[in-house]
Each structure stands twice: as structure tokens, then as C-alpha cells.
Amino acid sequence: MMFMKTKTICIIGLTFFVMSYLLFSQISLNTQKPIDFAHWFNLIGAVLLISFNFVFPKNTINSIASIITTIGVVAHIGLCMIDFIFWSFGNNEVKSEELRIHLSNTPSILYPFVIVGPSLLFVGLSLHATNFIKTEPIKVLMVIIGAIVIGISFFALKNGIFMLLGCLLFALGLGLLVYRKNKNQC
Numbered sequence: 001m002m003f004m005k006t007k008t009i010c011i012i013g014l015t016f017f018v019m020s021y022l023l024f025s026q027i028s029l030n031t032q033k034p035i036d037f038a039h040w041f042n043l044i045g046a047v048l049l050i051s052f053n054f055v056f057p058k059n060t061i062n063s064i065a066s067i068i069t070t071i072g073v074v075a076h077i078g079l080c081m082i083d084f085i086f087w088s089f090g091n092n093e094v095k096s097e098e099l100r101i102h103l104s105n106t107p108s109i110l111y112p113f114v115i116v117g118p119s120l121l122f123v124g125l126s127l128h129a130t131n132f133i134k135t136e137p138i139k140v141l142m143v144i145i146g147a148i149v150i151g152i153s154f155f156a157l158k159n160g161i162f163m164l165l166g167c168l169l170f171a172l173g174l175g176l177l178v179y180r181k182n183k184n185q186c
Helices: 006-026 037-054 060-088 093-104 107-115 117-132 137-157 160-178
Strands: none
Touching (some): 060 117, 093 107, 107 117, 117 160
């Protein structure tokens, strides 16, 4: 049986992730029928992004980043499940608002799966990128700045276009790091 290279899985994950952000920025999620493609792409992308834990140099930074990335992926899965429930309500704003209130009043779900947890995916992958701050500073800054833009656009600006731009910058930086050319290439 033939298996894909880990680097290829990373790029496929980034592609799904970017496609999800493209959908998030362009459409009303309630109009996606018969499937919530945006969140399915996001879910698949996040799960595949765990492959980044295996493509960068093995060191202390990688170990810490791998733990944070894995926690972020698990939280992202939880967030997608919550978003699938919201999507299932369609245009029923009453049910959606009831769920929002319930989540807001349930810190054991709100913080690990909505506020803090999913952000750890971006923190972990950014930390992985810092392995290359001396040799690939532009690519590392692309990842870190992209992650920050995603966070600010999601939490503060509520702007899908900025989120998409941040995701593009983040993904491009990570993709370039995966396929960097140097004598110590993984």
C-alpha cells in the first residue's frame, strides 16, 4: 500500500483550511445545503494539520509545539461540532440564540472549545515555525502575523475577509517552511 508523505499531508491540510476560510468569508453558513462544506473543510484541514508535528526538527520547541498543536486540533474538532449544531438550526434564530446563551453560561465548553482551545492550533503551529527564525525569518513572520490577524479578525473585528487574508498568510508561510531548501531540510 502506498502512503502519502507527511509533507504532502501538511499541504493538503493547509489547502482544506484555506478553502474553509474562503467559504467563511464569502457565504452565509445557513445557506449551505445539503452539507456545511465550510466546517467540513475546516475539520478535515485541522485534523490533517497535526502532521506538522512530524515534519520539523525534533527538539524542545518541537515537543512543546506538538503538544499545543495537538490540543488545538482537538479543540478545533470540538468547535466544528458546535458549529455543525448551529448549522443544523438553519434560519431558526431562536434555537441558535438559545445555544449561544447556553454556551456562554457553560465555561467548561466555552473556553476549551470556543475561545482558548482552537487558538492553540495557531499558537502551536506558530511555535513550530519559530524553529526557523534565524534561517527563514520572513516565512516565520508570515506564520506569526497570519495567526495574529486570524485571531484579531475573529475575536475583535468579526471580519471574514481579514480572517481569510490572515489564513492565506499563515498557510503560505507554513507551506514555504515545509518545503524550504537548505542542507538540514527534514
